[in-house]
Amino acid sequence: MNVQQFSIKQLEVESKHLSDVLRCMLHTVLFNRAFGLVYPKEEIIDTLDFEYVRCDDVTVHQYVEEQIKTFRTTLAEREDRRAQLVLSFFETRSKKAWFRKVEEKICFEQWVFFIILKEDSPVETPEAREKLENELRERIIR
DSSP states (O other), X not given: OOOEEEEEEEEEEEHHHHHHHHHHHHHHHHHXXXXXXXXXXXXXXXXXXXXXXXXXXXXXXXXXXXXXXXXXXXXXXXXXXXXXXXXXXXXXXXXXXXXXXXXXXXXXXXXXXXXXXXXXXXXXXXXXXXXXXXXXXXXXXX
């Protein structure tokens, strides 16, 4: 099975905005790829004056938060400030084995987010905030 891959253009993000930006991008993809009945929930990134929609599902929200925490921890431990976050979608198929059935996960779609972590600037200018807002909008509307 071929894996369809979507690569999201590299985004430079200050550490103070990283969680919000990742949350926005992951929830946007998950909301648009959700199967079945989904209830939308509007989210606002106050520091960026930016809105997006996510699934109003506690399990999905907790999973996203766990992955963001893991990503931040891993990135903090590295010297290199460049990283990729990959969101993969799988299909489960039953496969017959000798006397039993085995389920296998087959990836059919991946979203790759390229992130460069920048040092937090002591004073955030309106221009820098607007630039990040525009870049984020460009990536999620794509």
